[in-house]
Amino acid sequence: xxGVMQNPRHLVRRRGQEARLRCSPMKGHSHVxxxxxxxxxxxxxMVYLQKENIIDESGMPKERFSAEFPKEGPSILRIQQVVRxxxxxYFCASSPTDMAYEQFFGPGTRLTxx
Amino acid sequence: xxxxxxxxxxxxxxxxxxxxxxxxSSTTLSNIQWYKQRPGGHPVFLIQLVKxxxxxxxxxxxxxxxxxxxxxxxxxxxxxxxxxxxxxxAGQQSDSWGKLQFGAGTQVVVTP
Numbered sequence: 406x407x408g409v410m411q412n413p414r415h416l417v418r419r420r421g422q423e424a425r426l427r428c429s430p431m432k433g434h435s436h437v438x439x440x441x442x443x444x445x446x447x448x449x450x451m452v453y454l455q456k457e458n459i460i461d462e463s464g465m466p467k468e469r470f471s472a473e474f475p476k477e478g479p480s481i482l483r484i485q486q487v488v489r490x491x492x493x494x495y496f497c498a499s500s501p502t503d504m505a506y507e508q509f510f511g512p513g514t515r516l517t518x519x
Numbered sequence: 520x521x522x523x524x525x526x527x528x529x530x531x532x533x534x535x536x537x538x539x540x541x542x543x544s545s546t547t548l549s550n551i552q553w554y555k556q557r558p559g560g561h562p563v564f565l566i567q568l569v570k571x572x573x574x575x576x577x578x579x580x581x582x583x584x585x586x587x588x589x590x591x592x593x594x595x596x597x598x599x600x601x602x603x604x605x606x607x608x609a610g611q612q613s614d615s616w617g618k619l620q621f622g623a624g625t626q627v628v629v630t631p
Contacts, residue, residue: 438617438618438619440621446624447525447607447621447623447624448562448609449621450618450620450621453617460617461615463615464618496561496562498562500617503616504616505549505567505569505611506567507552507564507567508552508564509564510554510561510562511561512561513561
């Protein structure tokens with residue numbers, strides 16, 4: 406059973422470009438979460454999605470960031486017009502349920518904005 | 520909003536010694552989870568505590584959940600070089616299932 410998959414593992418963008426980060430949850434998991442980790446810091450919750458629904462986006466910046474989890478295919482975290490401050494590791498996690506259950510993390514995408 | 524604080528930020532330990540990392544939430548939690556992240560890696564689930572006053576052990580690791588369900592601790596005995604990494608606590612509340620509020624982590628360095 407493959408774990409959570411994320412791609413790309415490393416992404417370099419210039420300021421003003423768009424970044425698309427993909428996440429395929431573990432088989433049988435319908436709950437997906439995105440977190441951002443700045444260097445030497447903890448993980449900050451961004452968004453929680455189920456298939457075709459955003460359940461909690463309280464951690465998402467109001468502008469430039471969006472997320473989706475379509476009926477078919479991976480979850481996508483999209484950052485438009487990236488700025489240097491967006492440079493971070495973005496982790497996706499999944500779980501079979503959201504209630505008091507462990508989350509399985511992917512290897513992360515390290516985004517560098519030049 | 521809910522905040523989870525974790526201390527110490529760094530812990531330098533001699534191999535064979537014990538240490539403890541502490542986690543405090545500004546609000547009462549439904550449960551608390553602990554994760555370990557190796558350098559360059561991703562968080563890996565260690566354990567979940569749900570009940571008030573709960574204590575769980577995993578070999579040399581002992582996890583506690585406070586009576587008020589607002590604080591937790593992780594105690595490691597006889598530290599080994601394999602314990603190197605950052606340990607995070609993460610709290611969850613019943614009115615926002617799915618959302619894990621992570622502490623800043625305790626980065627552990629072990630010297631032989």
